[in-house]
Amino acid sequence: MYKKILKLIRDYDTIIIHRHMNPDMDAYGSQLGLKRIIELNFPTKKVFVVGDENNFSFLGSMDVIDNSIYSNALAIIVDVAVSALVSDDRYKLAKHVLVIDHHLNASDIADTEYINSDYIACAQIIADIALTENLVVDKDAATVLFGGLATDSGRFLYPNTTAKSFEIAAYLAKEGADIQYIYDNLYIETLNFKKLKGYFINNFKTTKNKVAYMQNDTSVKDEYGVTTFVVSRAMVNQMSGIKGIEIWANFTMDENGKVQSELRSKKIPIVDIAKKYGGGGHALACGCTLSSFEDAELVLADLDQLLEKEIQNG
Numbered sequence: 001m002y003k004k005i006l007k008l009i010r011d012y013d014t015i016i017i018h019r020h021m022n023p024d025m026d027a028y029g030s031q032l033g034l035k036r037i038i039e040l041n042f043p044t045k046k047v048f049v050v051g052d053e054n055n056f057s058f059l060g061s062m063d064v065i066d067n068s069i070y071s072n073a074l075a076i077i078v079d080v081a082v083s084a085l086v087s088d089d090r091y092k093l094a095k096h097v098l099v100i101d102h103h104l105n106a107s108d109i110a111d112t113e114y115i116n117s118d119y120i121a122c123a124q125i126i127a128d129i130a131l132t133e134n135l136v137v138d139k140d141a142a143t144v145l146f147g148g149l150a151t152d153s154g155r156f157l158y159p160n161t162t163a164k165s166f167e168i169a170a171y172l173a174k175e176g177a178d179i180q181y182i183y184d185n186l187y188i189e190t191l192n193f194k195k196l197k198g199y200f201i202n203n204f205k206t207t208k209n210k211v212a213y214m215q216n217d218t219s220v221k222d223e224y225g226v227t228t229f230v231v232s233r234a235m236v237n238q239m240s241g242i243k244g245i246e247i248w249a250n251f252t253m254d255e256n257g258k259v260q261s262e263l264r265s266k267k268i269p270i271v272d273i274a275k276k277y278g279g280g281g282h283a284l285a286c287g288c289t290l291s292s293f294e295d296a297e298l299v300l301a302d303l304d305q306l307l308e309k310e311i312q313n314g
């Protein structure tokens with residue numbers, strides 16, 4: 001399959017690389033790393049990267065290109081396979097669409113696809129292509145790819161971190177990846193963000209059977225100068241990793257008066273409770289949108305009930 005990917009790259013003079021919206025470091029790293037590798041190994045080709053930007057833009061900037069550039073181009077889409085999530089839908093203008101991803105979803109946009117969910121990061125796939133096919137990789141490419149690998153694996157912590165993940169990490173380190181640069185940027189936080197974490201740790205409550213929870217009205221985001229998304233999604237896991245806490249939930253009032261609810265569990269599946277309230281997600285990490293904090297009490301009662309049953313069943 002890697003040979004087929006390389007043939008496609010060889011066949012096109014212009015290549016535009018896309019990835020998902022709200023890019024994480026794996027999306028950025030896969031995109032920018034692949035761009036650099038193509039430039040190093042096929043110097044006559046024109047390679048562009050497009051999409052929305054955010055805090056991770058320190059890894060590299062996006063190109064602003066005209067629609068006409070797509071007409072004879074190959075579009076490569078990394079770290080995402082479905083149309084609804086791709087940033088910049090002009091890939092549809094390209095002559096051929098190649099998807100390289102490690103999520104479970106089947107692609108609805110690919111002319112050619114390589115999807116391998118055994119790989120913990122898309123960056124691991126890109127690096128493996130370079131390693132297997134003996135492509136030149138420099139410090140810049142290795143650094144951004146290492147960033148993708150380190151973050152999508154939870155700093156080599158998540159269960160599907162494999163020997164292959166470390167093999168690729170070692171390869172990228174040998175090629176000069178600036179690991180310190182990546183970690184320096186990952187572990188730096190704003191003072192407000194750090195203080196907001198402290199607020200969570202000091203103020204969460206627990207139900208009878210120890211569901212940890214927070215209910216945040218809009219004053220929290222105002223006081224700490226952050227978005228609702230940060231209070232809701234970025235803070236939920238301040239209640240994780242605590243002995244005796246199996247389930248935790250974060251309820252945050254948004255600008256429309258709805259309560260954004262993030263539900264998490266160590267081992268007991270909770271997604272059916274999220275679904276009961278119109279939400280969904282993964283078995284142990286899910287969410288729903290509620291009309292009020294009164295409804296949040298209902299969700300908490302259901303989660304508490306679930307733990308009650310667990311306790312009874314031993």
Ligand SMILES: [Mn+2]
Nearest residue numbers: 026079122152
């Ligand atoms: Mn990824």
